[in-house]
Amino acid sequence: MKKALFAGILFIFYYQHSEAQSNNAPSDNNPHDLNISGYFQFQFQKAQEKGAPSFTGGDFLEDVDNRFMIRRGRFKFDRVDKLTNVVFQLDATQDGVSLRDGFIQVKDPKWNMFTLTAGQFTKPFGYILSYSSASREFPERPRLHQTLLPSERDLGAMLSVKLPKFPFIDYEIGLFNGSGMNAKDYDSRKDLSTSLQFNFKELKENWNLGFGLSYYNGFVKYGGPTRYRNAVINGQRGFIAETSTELMNSYAQKRYSGMNFQTDFRWILGKTWIKGEFISGKQPGQAASMNITGAQASRSLGTLIINDIYNRNFNGFFLWLIQEIPGTQLQWIANYDRYDPNSFVKGKQIGQNGSNTTAGDIRFNTFGTGFVYYFSKQVKFTLYYDHPVNESTSLADYTEDLKDDIFTIRAQYRF
Numbered sequence: 001m002k003k004a005l006f007a008g009i010l011f012i013f014y015y016q017h018s019e020a021q022s023n024n025a026p027s028d029n030n031p032h033d034l035n036i037s038g039y040f041q042f043q044f045q046k047a048q049e050k051g052a053p054s055f056t057g058g059d060f061l062e063d064v065d066n067r068f069m070i071r072r073g074r075f076k077f078d079r080v081d082k083l084t085n086v087v088f089q090l091d092a093t094q095d096g097v098s099l100r101d102g103f104i105q106v107k108d109p110k111w112n113m114f115t116l117t118a119g120q121f122t123k124p125f126g127y128i129l130s131y132s133s134a135s136r137e138f139p140e141r142p143r144l145h146q147t148l149l150p151s152e153r154d155l156g157a158m159l160s161v162k163l164p165k166f167p168f169i170d171y172e173i174g175l176f177n178g179s180g181m182n183a184k185d186y187d188s189r190k191d192l193s194t195s196l197q198f199n200f201k202e203l204k205e206n207w208n209l210g211f212g213l214s215y216y217n218g219f220v221k222y223g224g225p226t227r228y229r230n231a232v233i234n235g236q237r238g239f240i241a242e243t244s245t246e247l248m249n250s251y252a253q254k255r256y257s258g259m260n261f262q263t264d265f266r267w268i269l270g271k272t273w274i275k276g277e278f279i280s281g282k283q284p285g286q287a288a289s290m291n292i293t294g295a296q297a298s299r300s301l302g303t304l305i306i307n308d309i310y311n312r313n314f315n316g317f318f319l320w321l322i323q324e325i326p327g328t329q330l331q332w333i334a335n336y337d338r339y340d341p342n343s344f345v346k347g348k349q350i351g352q353n354g355s356n357t358t359a360g361d362i363r364f365n366t367f368g369t370g371f372v373y374y375f376s377k378q379v380k381f382t383l384y385y386d387h388p389v390n391e392s393t394s395l396a397d398y399t400e401d402l403k404d405d406i407f408t409i410r411a412q413y414r415f
């Protein structure tokens with residue numbers, strides 16, 4: 001009985017501690033000299049077949065259907081005083097060491113309302129983007145977020161506003177290069193990202209609620225005189241190429257609008273968490289090819305100025321359910337997410353002759369479920385099965401659902 005009670009206290013402490021963790025924050029907001037914290041994630045994965053594409057740690061190599069990997073090895077260094085914070089975070093895996101975060105924060109000394117963050121950090125958009133991977137119940141963020149905002153981070157500056165009289169409101173707005181993490185800017189335009197979040201604690205006994213709105217406005221410079229836009233050609237939906245020398249000095253639009261919500265409550269079956277987010281907008285990308293496979297074609301463009309840009313209207317959402325199993329340190333988790341990179345075309349329209357459509361236009365629905373076991377304050381284990389389902393198209397490799405299910409076993413140590 002004593003052991004069960006002690007384990008329960010550890011579970012509660014762990015969850016309350018993890019719930020407060022954000023990418024854009026030091027390990028502890030109380031003033032302190034240099035502090036070192038972090039976490040280590042080691043995992044084994046089994047794919048349905050060799051060379052399976054995956055948004056749960058990257059695609060499998062051609063002759064591989066199972067792998068061991070260090071998913072994340074984060075080391076955070078931070079220092080906090082009355083008016084300033086400095087945070088520096090590295091990621092060490094089998095692929096090498098890279099900079100994840102490096103920023104300073106300056107707090108407003110007069111009104112205690114404003115914080116300025118400058119450096120490389122997570123963009124303010126929605127809820128799940130800034131929710132630390134150490135605290136997140138699911139192994140990875142949804143396909144939608146990994147596609148639109150890969151690596152979550154960028155170089156820029158952000159203003160955060162928190163009103164003392166209205167502590168349930170959080171507002172953030174920032175300007176960024178738009179080229180992503182550890183990348184040089186490739187044009188003179190800056191991307192704007194902003195988020196307004198409302199968090200209500202204890203609306204009723206054992207019930208919390210949060211919701212918010214987000215907006216992203218960015219640009220991608222055309223590297224050539226041709227662009228592709230959706231159009232109906234001879235009764236067939238697809239892309240039409242438009243060529244003009246004036247395009248060389250213009251930009252494609254990258255605009256996202258999002259809504260998110262989170263709620264948790266305690267009832268007869270224990271504590272339940274439900275989280276979700278919907279995003280739609282415009283996403284410039286590329287055509288799929290031998291080097292740019294599948295869904296990678298609709299990802300946000302990196303450091304290069306691309307000659308041929310495909311302008312797509314997209315939409316997507318995710319819904320997460322986390323259920324505490326009373327009397328244990330277990331949580332059951334279930335996911336459903338959907339990403340449609342090109343809402344203008346569907347199914348067999350994709351891949352038809354003359355449509356200029358590719359694998360970058362295919363819709364994916366992903367189902368996932370598993371368990372999280374909180375072994376101690378520092379250690380947790382995750383078992384998770386991911387089942388993506390792509391729509392059937394006229395493309396040779398996508399006439400039916402891909403064999404791309406992934407089973408993940410993960411151990412995490414946090415310090």
